[in-house]
Amino acid sequence: MLQVSYIVENKEKVIAGLQKRNIPQVQDILNEVIILDEKRRNTQLTLDQNLAEANTIAKQIGALMKEGKRAEAEGIKQRTSELKATNKQLSEELEATKQSLLKALYNIPNVPHDSVPLGNSEEDNEEVSRHGNLPALGDHAMPHWDLIKKYDIIDFELGIKITGAGFPVYKGKGARLQRALINFFLDEATSAGYGEVQPPIVVNEASGYGTGQLPDKEGQMYHIGNENLYLIPTAEVPITNLYRDVIVDQNDLPIKHVGFTPCFRREAGSWGAHVRGLNRLHQFDKVEIVQVRKPEESYQALEEMCSHVEGLLKKLQLPYRILRLCAGDLGFTSVLTFDFEVYSAAQKKWLEVSSVSNFETYQANRLKLRFKGPDKKTQLLHTLNGSALALPRILAAILENNQDETGIVIPEVLRPYTGFDRI
RNA sequence: AGAGGAGUGGCAGAGUGGUCGAAUGCGGCAGUCUUGAAAACUGUUGUACCGCGAGGUACCGGGGGUUCGAAUCCCUCCUCCUCUGCCA
Incomplete structure (x- = not known):
C-alpha cells in the first residue's frame, strides 16, 4: 500500500x-x-x-x-x-x-510509472518490441488441444473426473516435457544468480495481505476454510513473504530468488470460448523469479529480469513480443509491468507467458520489508517479480509451432532434459 | 489427536506485581593502544508512533482481562519441546 x-x-x-x-x-x-x-x-x-x-x-x-x-x-x-x-x-x-x-x-492501487501508457484494457497495451519469425504452418496444422489428444500427452477428461475442469493430467512424454521445462527454467535462473527456494504452496492470511492478493483478489484464490489458508495463485506470495517483517542487512542485498510451484486460480468469471485447452487453467506450473532491491536499483533489476525472460524465449526459439502494460491493464500493486507473449501459430494469437513487474515500495510497505541505509535509518525496499516462465502456454506454443506431419520437434535446449527429440 | 513443559532484546540467559525497555554474558559498531591484526580497555548497540525539540507513548509469542500499576496474575489462541497414539 x-x-x-x-x-x-x-x-x-x-x-x-x-x-x-x-x-x-x-x-x-x-x-x-x-x-x-x-x-x-x-x-x-x-x-x-x-x-x-x-x-x-x-x-x-x-x-x-x-x-x-x-x-x-x-x-x-x-x-x-x-x-x-x-x-x-x-x-x-x-x-x-x-x-x-x-x-x-x-483499496488504493499503486501509482503507475510515468512511462505507463493510458488505456482501458489489454487492447491499449504498448508493443515495445517483437522478435523471431512467425512460423508458417500448412493447412494440416492443428491447435494444441487437438495435438495433445493425437499424441496422448495431456488428458483433460481424466482431470475432470478426479478434480474438475481446468485440472489437466499430463501423461507420458507430456509429463516428461513438463518436468524438462521446470528443470530448464530453474537451471537457467540459478546460473543467473537466483537462489532456489521451495516454499509452501499454501499460505496464511497475513501472507495474502503482504503481497496484496488480499483483500483485492479474495475471490480469485482457493480458500481452505477449516484452516483459514489459501492456495497460492503464484509463488510470488510465499517467496516475497519470506521477507515479511524483516530488516535486511545491507550486505545481503540484492536478494534474488527463484522457485517452482504449482499455482491455483479460481478464474471466477473469466471462462469462455477463447480459453480452450491450455490457455487458461485452475492449476498450472510456474517458475517465478523474485528480487528485493534498494530503491535506486530497482529499475535496473527490472531490466535484468526482462532480459532473463527474453533469454529463455530465445533459447526455446519461440517468437515473442514484449508489451508495456497500459494503466487499465496494470495489476493493482504494480508500478510498471512488462508482459511477454509468445505466438501460438495454430491459434494465430499471442499468449501471455510472463509478467515482470516492479512494485517499488507498495508491497514492502505492507510487508514491513526494510533495510538500514548508510544514515542508519530504516527505509523500505523495492520488490519485483516475474514469471520465468509459466508452463502451459509455453507448452501450447511449442506444440503448435513445432508440429510437422509426423510429430512435434522438441527445442534443442530441452533435449538434455527430456531425453527425446520428438513427440 | 491426548498428557505434561516452555516461549524475554541478534544469540544465550536473569527477572513472579511498582524504581524493568528489562541484569549479565556473547556478538555487532565506534574509539584507545598497535606498523597492522589479535588481546585488553572505554563507550555504544531493538522497533514503531507522536513531537521543531526537550521529551512522551507502545511493544517481554498474538489477542483479551484483573489492578492505581503487569514481563510477572487470569482467560484464549499460536508456536516449540518431551511422552503416548496415528501416519507418508
Missing part, C-alpha cells in the same frame, strides 16, 4: 497517477486518507498524554504505598479511574481510526 507521508507530499502526482487507472473520485479517496491520518495522530497524542499522566500517578501511588501513606494513595486513585475510562474510549477510537485508515489504503 502507499505510504500516507508519500500521499501527502506528492498529492498531485498520486492523483494524476490514479486517474490514469480510471479510478473515480480519486481526490475524495485521498482526502479521506489524509483526514483519517490526522485523526489518528490527534487521538494518539491525547491518548499518549493521558497515559503519561496515568503512569506518573501510578508511580506516585507506588511510592506512597511504600511509605505507608495508604489514605493519601487512595485519594489520588480517583483521578486514575477517570483517566482509565477516557483512555479506554480513546484507544478504541484510535483502533477504529487505524482500521479505517488501513482499509482505505488497502
